[in-house]
Amino acid sequence: MAGAVGALAGAVQGVARVRAAVLPGAFGSLAGQLRYVRQVSPEEYSSECPRCGGEPHPNGEWPDRFRLFLDGSPRVWCRRCGYFAFVDQLEGGKPPDPAELERWRREQIRREEERKRSAELALKHLRDEERWRRYHEALSERARAWWLRRGISPSMQDWWELGWCEDFTLVHRGQAHRVQTATIPIFGYGWEPQNVKHRLIDPPEGVQKYRYELYGQPQPLFLCDPERKVEGRVIAVEGEIKAMVTFMALEGGKDLDAVVGLPGVTPGPAVQQALENAEQIVLVLDPGSEAQGRQACEKLGVKRTRLLVCPMKIDDAILANGWGAREVKALLRQARRVG
Numbered sequence: 001m002a003g004a005v006g007a008l009a010g011a012v013q014g015v016a017r018v019r020a021a022v023l024p025g026a027f028g029s030l031a032g033q034l035r036y037v038r039q040v041s042p043e044e045y046s047s048e049c050p051r052c053g054g055e056p057h058p059n060g061e062w063p064d065r066f067r068l069f070l071d072g073s074p075r076v077w078c079r080r081c082g083y084f085a086f087v088d089q090l091e092g093g094k095p096p097d098p099a100e101l102e103r104w105r106r107e108q109i110r111r112e113e114e115r116k117r118s119a120e121l122a123l124k125h126l127r128d129e130e131r132w133r134r135y136h137e138a139l140s141e142r143a144r145a146w147w148l149r150r151g152i153s154p155s156m157q158d159w160w161e162l163g164w165c166e167d168f169t170l171v172h173r174g175q176a177h178r179v180q181t182a183t184i185p186i187f188g189y190g191w192e193p194q195n196v197k198h199r200l201i202d203p204p205e206g207v208q209k210y211r212y213e214l215y216g217q218p219q220p221l222f223l224c225d226p227e228r229k230v231e232g233r234v235i236a237v238e239g240e241i242k243a244m245v246t247f248m249a250l251e252g253g254k255d256l257d258a259v260v261g262l263p264g265v266t267p268g269p270a271v272q273q274a275l276e277n278a279e280q281i282v283l284v285l286d287p288g289s290e291a292q293g294r295q296a297c298e299k300l301g302v303k304r305t306r307l308l309v310c311p312m313k314i315d316d317a318i319l320a321n322g323w324g325a326r327e328v329k330a331l332l333r334q335a336r337r338v339g
Helices: 002-007 025-032 097-129 131-137 140-149 154-159 242-249 269-273 290-300 314-321 324-331
Strands: 038-041 044-047 065-067 075-078 085-086 163-172 174-190 190-198 211-213 232-238 257-264 279-287 306-310
Touching: 038 097, 038 211, 044 140, 097 131, 131 174, 131 190, 140 163, 174 242, 174 257, 190 290, 211 306, 232 242, 242 257, 242 314, 242 324, 279 290, 290 306, 314 324
Parallel strands: 232 257, 232 279, 279 306
Antiparallel strands: 038 044, 044 065, 065 075, 075 085, 163 174, 174 190, 190 211
């Protein structure tokens, strides 16, 4: 914490793409209807819903409202529209052969173990190479000016080791693009590297603005102060940059237990686990996120979570009005329990 207050005072990068998982054979009747199939565990998958839809979130995270379960009796459920059906109730569906299902399950467990080994190796490469530091060293005056326009002072740019990448490669609709990105290293408690997030400066049309350096990893929280545990009263802000600006306005959050940035509106398993020791959470979301905010509060626990949907993005409000700790705390006090 002292370092943060002091600062306030004074795997090789590859092509950025997400590969859809193979739809389990038990759900073959849904083939062609789902584009964003992702494996959550050996016996659970997620995707957009064949009835109410779903598109990738602004941070690039795929829709996961529709869940496909293999354990027990194979079934599907959408947490958005409530659609539920056992596999033999789906149009064109039929009960899976038990022996075939067991063979498929064993194969999926093998693939999941292989994926985990690959993800662990990629993370080891990231840590060994300290790749985020190369990006930080690439901060030119122009790049520092970009961060400054976003409200991040030079001293805090160094504190968080924010950086710049001149030639990040991504593939969109089969075509490779090389773009500039602002980089955000994401550290766990004790400055343990978790990933690097790229904010695309001028993305091609239709491309989400955020990409991770490493795919296949859990989407972690951004800890504004990696020297402080996530416990007690926590301010959780949607988006890493908005969390940084909020943290700075709160003078390093010295009266709080933690200020963190969420990777998206929907808290995934990694985020829920990271917040498990929080006694109270103030969830700060962008305008128009009421429905998603209610769902997020349910995931995080309605008894301990307060929701604040800002009339404008919180970092924009802070910078436009020159707010300090007093004004931001007054805004946070408007957070209310859901339901």
